[in-house]
Amino acid sequence: MKKTLLLILAAAASAGASAQFKTPALYDETAIQRITPDGRYMFSEVYGTVKIFDRVEGTEKEFAASEDMVIYYSLGLGNCVTSDGGILLASTNYATPDASYLQNGEWHTLNVPDSEKSNLANGITPDGSRICGSIGLNEMTFDAVIMMVPAYWDRNADGTYGECKLLPHPDKDLYGETPQYVTAVSIADDGKTIVGQMVFSSGAMTIPVVYKQDDKGEWSYSLPTKDLFNPEGLEPVENPGDGPMPPSYEDYMTEEELAALDAAEKAYFNNEIPDYPDFQDFMTDEEKAAYAAALEAYQTVYDEWQVKWDAYDTYTTEVNSASPNFVFNNCMLSTDGKSIVSTLEALDPNADPWSWFATMINTPCSVNIETGELVKVDTELSLLSSAVANDGIILAHNGQQSVPMEGYVIKNGEITTLQEYLNTISPDYGAWITKNMSHEVVVAYDEETWEEIFAECTFTGIPAATPDLSVIAVWNNCPWDFSINAQSAVFEATPLAGISSVNAAVKNIKVVANGVVSVPDGFTALQVYNLNGQCVKFVSEPSGMVKLNVAPGAYIVKATRADGSASIVKLAAN
Numbered sequence: 001m002k003k004t005l006l007l008i009l010a011a012a013a014s015a016g017a018s019a020q021f022k023t024p025a026l027y028d029e030t031a032i033q034r035i036t037p038d039g040r041y042m043f044s045e046v047y048g049t050v051k052i053f054d055r056v057e058g059t060e061k062e063f064a065a066s067e068d069m070v071i072y073y074s075l076g077l078g079n080c081v082t083s084d085g086g087i088l089l090a091s092t093n094y095a096t097p098d099a100s101y102l103q104n105g106e107w108h109t110l111n112v113p114d115s116e117k118s119n120l121a122n123g124i125t126p127d128g129s130r131i132c133g134s135i136g137l138n139e140m141t142f143d144a145v146i147m148m149v150p151a152y153w154d155r156n157a158d159g160t161y162g163e164c165k166l167l168p169h170p171d172k173d174l175y176g177e178t179p180q181y182v183t184a185v186s187i188a189d190d191g192k193t194i195v196g197q198m199v200f201s202s203g204a205m206t207i208p209v210v211y212k213q214d215d216k217g218e219w220s221y222s223l224p225t226k227d228l229f230n231p232e233g234l235e236p237v238e239n240p241g242d243g244p245m246p247p248s249y250e251d252y253m254t255e256e257e258l259a260a261l262d263a264a265e266k267a268y269f270n271n272e273i274p275d276y277p278d279f280q281d282f283m284t285d286e287e288k289a290a291y292a293a294a295l296e297a298y299q300t301v302y303d304e305w306q307v308k309w310d311a312y313d314t315y316t317t318e319v320n321s322a323s324p325n326f327v328f329n330n331c332m333l334s335t336d337g338k339s340i341v342s343t344l345e346a347l348d349p350n351a352d353p354w355s356w357f358a359t360m361i362n363t364p365c366s367v368n369i370e371t372g373e374l375v376k377v378d379t380e381l382s383l384l385s386s387a388v389a390n391d392g393i394i395l396a397h398n399g400q401q402s403v404p405m406e407g408y409v410i411k412n413g414e415i416t417t418l419q420e421y422l423n424t425i426s427p428d429y430g431a432w433i434t435k436n437m438s439h440e441v442v443v444a445y446d447e448e449t450w451e452e453i454f455a456e457c458t459f460t461g462i463p464a465a466t467p468d469l470s471v472i473a474v475w476n477n478c479p480w481d482f483s484i485n486a487q488s489a490v491f492e493a494t495p496l497a498g499i500s501s502v503n504a505a506v507k508n509i510k511v512v513a514n515g516v517v518s519v520p521d522g523f524t525a526l527q528v529y530n531l532n533g534q535c536v537k538f539v540s541e542p543s544g545m546v547k548l549n550v551a552p553g554a555y556i557v558k559a560t561r562a563d564g565s566a567s568i569v570k571l572a573a574n
Contacts, residue, residue: 118148170198231323
């Protein structure tokens, strides 16, 4: 009888442990950034080379960049793969990105208005019926024109994709200027909601845009954070436009004088004369006077313009600082399609004001598409959102240039490191990370000698995951080994059901009275075994106080979670 009891306990414990921990895998020269919802296919992009992993077949397919970088693959910016992994959106060109997709091992280019411009395919519905992306209208320029606009493509009956259809979009930013970009990044499962961003004329502000298709097939757009712009209600200041151009001395010189000046410049560069020539030495007194008068008039107009520009610059700087500003191309849809998940960015108020490079503070956030409500994660860390899971869970990281790169899990506003989260599922994961993802790297330099200072750091990288977090992948840029461009780690870790937060301890069943057990939320079944190993009672979806109503005797009670792990107690009934 005692032997039977031990076998029951051993079998149950073994089942729980095997369900909780599976040895993770490391992949060199790999940066896994997308995973299909079922966890079967994983997609990596490293310096123009895309790899596709089939975890069921155990195969790997590679599309490598050419040495001259004419062929250069890059993944779409949004949800760029169908649920079955059959269609992948990417670009195949570095210099001029194209809107392309991979299907059945072949690359195809979508129809675009101008293939000479940069075009991007970013998001695709799970069934592949609709694609969204951004279409190039103009080359990179400082002129007041929109360089990219949002678009979509529908799949034809023969499986090809039809003509590019532009989405309605704002042609003015919230300052009344022409925006630089208006994009489409991610698409909802039904294809009727698309989210993207608008980059203001200055390039200093980025806000989300939502495109919706109604039951009649008509599209409209909205700016959900529009009401959060200029929260102090500062009085608008008119943009004075470009400043006046100064006069050119060439307009006040004859062709002969210009030729003589040109000859003198050539003589200087040939070391034939010691000093660089002054153009005024080749002008008549009348020409000098006319040029000086024009320069004085210009200076007067310029000074007037500068006053107006300073006022406008002060106004926009204050408004930009007070308004929510989003990281460019960081734009995902929540799994329920109701919110945009993104990252806010703001200048670090504690940064060195004399630094050449602005230091930014990043904060993960979500925006309700219908109400515009902005929810920011309360954290002193600077984190970037990288993926979205079920139940509003956000995966984030501390930046690609950080040492070490670290992944985080955010649920209900609570933040934990990825290592802590995986350790909650099974301590074996935490131990594996410490053993396999900790490296000695340079973390600083001695201020006097500039000698390298080393430290042991744990790299948990930039995370991606399936919506249920059953498969989590992270990638790092490997500062511990410069012979490797990137490395990914893949965790097959079925999450615990019913936990209130990622920091919560696992709650087990408890005996609270004779024949009564307390069952926390998260268990899907409860089984009662007698000491002969026979199941004498089964309860589906147990919760709260469960009275077993069994005959007097000793029993083993096993409660099972959805992931197969179990909680076991001994119980006596009188």
